[in-house]
Amino acid sequence: LLAAFTLVACGGEDEQAIVDEAKAQVALVFATGDSATSVTQYLTLPTTVGDVQITWASGNTAVISNAGVVVRQTADTNVTLTATLTLGEATATKQFALKVLAAVVVIDPQDALDDLEITGSLLGYTVATGRYNTKADIVLPTTSMTLAVSWSSSNAAVISNTGVVVRPDYGQNDSTVILTATIGTVTRDFVVTVLAITEKPVSLILEDAATILLLSGGIEAGVVTGKLELATEVGNEGVTVTWASSNEAVITPTGSVYRPELGSSNANVTLTATLHKGEATLEKTFDVIVTARTVAAEFAGTVAEVMAQTVGKYVRINDATVFGISADGFFVADATGSAFVYGALPTDFEQGDVINVEGFVAQYFNALQIAGTPTEPIYVVPSTATAT
Helix, strand or coil: CHHHHHHHHHCCCCHHHHHHHHHHHHHCCCCCCCCCCEEECEEEEECCCEEEEEEEEECCCCCCCCCCCECCCCCCCCEEEEEEEEEEEEEEEEEEEEEEEECCCCCCHHHHHHHHCCCCCCCCEECCCCCCECCCCCCCCCCCCEEECEEECCCCEEECCHHHHHHHCCCCCEEEEEEEEECCEEEEEEEEEECCCCCHHHHHHHHHHHHHHCCCEEEECEEEEEEEECEEEECCEEEEEEEEEECCCCCCCCEEECCCCCCCCCCCEEEEEEECCCCEEEHHHEEEECCCCCCCCCCCHHHHHHHCCCCEEEEEEEEEEEEEEEEEEEEECCCCCEEEEECCCCCCCCCCEEEEEEEEEEEEEEEEEEECCCCCEEEEEEECCCCC
């Protein structure tokens, strides 16, 4: 019995030694070009080494099966293969650390172009025509499905090769541009209409307003003989106007005119109109000649004295108070009486002011009044007297 036991024990030790020797020898067989850190193809897994049997177990059978079948994933994957060696009762294991490289996906350029999308904050698309429209820059992708995309524009002045948009100016037509995406030798066209600016630029609004802004009132062919009508608004697009005069003693910024006295030279005056639209401004100048007065008062006195003069005489009422204003003239009075003056009261004056007013004695139906003529309109200057 003792001898038999010794033989068995010796046999077991021999088997383990054989297994251990086989463990040192066992190795994976890689496909051409592969290695433990770069697995791309099936592995050959030995099942025996001499009399030693080998079984295999994969740590991730979805990537490497127990038979060595490799299924590459979308990313590199580490897998451990374990070999179990067996001879009789003797066993041993050996592990192999492997890296299976990600699958190389072959992408069709046409598929990548079909998947391509252009975007933009104001980009529109019409399904019926398959065309785009925009008022702002466009985002042109430089890759699609990992493939590089290049772009070219049929009109880079309107849409650049990088998607920068320059809209046609106000008053111009919309502009249609073809953007061509290219991958390799395959292309795809995107038809984009860039919409013209429809909001009228402030600069153009001001220019148009300046064109129609004219002087009116007592002016003809640049020669001023009476009060001017200086517009404070022009056009119908919200343009306002302020005025400045190079000689306010002759023409005030409100259009009142004080002609040089009889015997004096004519006066040259520049009126500057500043047109306003929001924060934007534009200036327009008018060079005018204010003619000197051609007549002098033949008589000056109180209201009653002046109104007693003959029709057609050029007269001056002194120190009269304005007590009423109508659409076509104004009323003045002093302690001796009242009179109607036919003609606009200059805007520098208002009801209650004391003035000196000159004009011709005229008859309107059965009433007398003071009036002007086209070349000699009524003439009003302030008085230092106290209101009546």
